[in-house]
Amino acid sequence: MRDLGLYIHIPWCIKKCPYCDFNSHAVNAETPEKQYIETLLKDLEQDLQLLKESRVISSIFIGGGTPSLFSANSFDTLLTGISKLIPLKDNLEITLEANPGTFESQKFADYRSVGINRLSIGIQSFNNQHLKELGRVHSAEEAIAAVEIAHQAGFDNFNLDLMFGLPSQSNAEMLNDVQTAIKLQPSHISFYQLTLEPNTYFHKFPPRLPESDQIYAGQIQSQETLADAGYIQYEISAYAKNNSKSQHNLNYWQFGDYLGIGAGAHGKLSLSQPGNIVRTIKHKSPEQYLKDYQAISNTIAAEDLPLEYVMNQLRLKGGFKIQAYEQRTGLDISTLQAGLSDCLKQGLLVQEDDLYLCSDKGWNFLDHILEKFMP
Numbered sequence: 001m002r003d004l005g006l007y008i009h010i011p012w013c014i015k016k017c018p019y020c021d022f023n024s025h026a027v028n029a030e031t032p033e034k035q036y037i038e039t040l041l042k043d044l045e046q047d048l049q050l051l052k053e054s055r056v057i058s059s060i061f062i063g064g065g066t067p068s069l070f071s072a073n074s075f076d077t078l079l080t081g082i083s084k085l086i087p088l089k090d091n092l093e094i095t096l097e098a099n100p101g102t103f104e105s106q107k108f109a110d111y112r113s114v115g116i117n118r119l120s121i122g123i124q125s126f127n128n129q130h131l132k133e134l135g136r137v138h139s140a141e142e143a144i145a146a147v148e149i150a151h152q153a154g155f156d157n158f159n160l161d162l163m164f165g166l167p168s169q170s171n172a173e174m175l176n177d178v179q180t181a182i183k184l185q186p187s188h189i190s191f192y193q194l195t196l197e198p199n200t201y202f203h204k205f206p207p208r209l210p211e212s213d214q215i216y217a218g219q220i221q222s223q224e225t226l227a228d229a230g231y232i233q234y235e236i237s238a239y240a241k242n243n244s245k246s247q248h249n250l251n252y253w254q255f256g257d258y259l260g261i262g263a264g265a266h267g268k269l270s271l272s273q274p275g276n277i278v279r280t281i282k283h284k285s286p287e288q289y290l291k292d293y294q295a296i297s298n299t300i301a302a303e304d305l306p307l308e309y310v311m312n313q314l315r316l317k318g319g320f321k322i323q324a325y326e327q328r329t330g331l332d333i334s335t336l337q338a339g340l341s342d343c344l345k346q347g348l349l350v351q352e353d354d355l356y357l358c359s360d361k362g363w364n365f366l367d368h369i370l371e372k373f374m375p
Contacts (some may be wrong), residue, residue: 060250
């Protein structure tokens with residue numbers, strides 16, 4: 001049975017951050033936790049009817065919002081229900097996103113006991129002034145305490161999220177965030193630049209950010225520090241130690257299939273290739289979703305598949321092989337040849353037998369590469 005990822009979206013959080021463009025909603029009253037878990041299982045059961053063959057869930061990622069607002073009992077009910085609907089791969093990675101403001105020792109020990117074996121902790125910064133500017137509800141001290149709780153609860157595989165290029169952030173402060181994270185011994189670090197996304201408060205009222213040359217210099221220094229500490233960059237913003245790569249995200253970047261359940265969740269399924277590769281989405285409003293969890297499906301046009309594929313795959317340091325492209329899309333490599341040829345001539349890509357990967361130049365100008373594959 002072919003592997004299949006499962007993404008589960010929990011849309012509530014304590015407070016909406018000004019930079020956040022995810023489908024998240026500040027909690028104004030008690031969340032309908034029990035009803036939402038029941039709806040997630042109904043949603044999954046309905047989505048499984050889309051499949052044309054037997055599949056096995058190879059990874060589960062519970063994102064948000066702030067999923068750690070929900071109880072371990074709720075996730076136990078959810079994971080047990082999922083296992084009754086579709087087979088789960090042995091020792092699959094089950095990730096839960098968590099924010100430091102929701103950490104309690106017993107709660108996270110209970111998460112571990114119900115089968116959640118990986119955390120992704122939204123630190124963003126260890127500088128209290130920057131946390132305040134980002135609208136975060138936790139302090140630097142609470143962030144460090146949260147990581148200690150994760151260790152105590154038995155999590156030896158967890159990610160720390162860090163942002164850089166923050167308002168008024170110096171390169172020394174950027175580096176200090178990275179050094180502090182390394183000392184806390186996570187298996188994985190996500191290190192990505194603050195961007196002012198549409199439909200966010202920061203986009204409407206932009207903060208003053210450091211100059212791009214300054215940010216780039218600090219980024220390079222921080223990346224060298226990560227590498228010296230054994231964190232290998234395998235994706236644009238992902239660094240893993242001891243090969244602890246995010247299995248769910250790897251499947252996503254490699255154009256694998258995954259189901260998406262929950263308010264605003266996205267999925268991607270290869271029902272047939274290349275003519276019926278579809279993306280699914282659920283209603284964004286939690287209230288609407290609880291009433292109607294029907295998936296809205298859109299087929300990816302065959303002429304869009306080359307761009308869709310390289311947009312994900314070239315985020316990875318390892319690039320892609322011709323065989324992988326043909327397997328994932330159902331298209332012949334000739335559909336990529338014009339774009340590959342241009343990129344090779346301009347030094348944006350490097351070819352090693354049947355492997356294509358970004359050059360150092362291409363890694364810094366990925367948008368230029370993607371332009372070559374637009375229909």
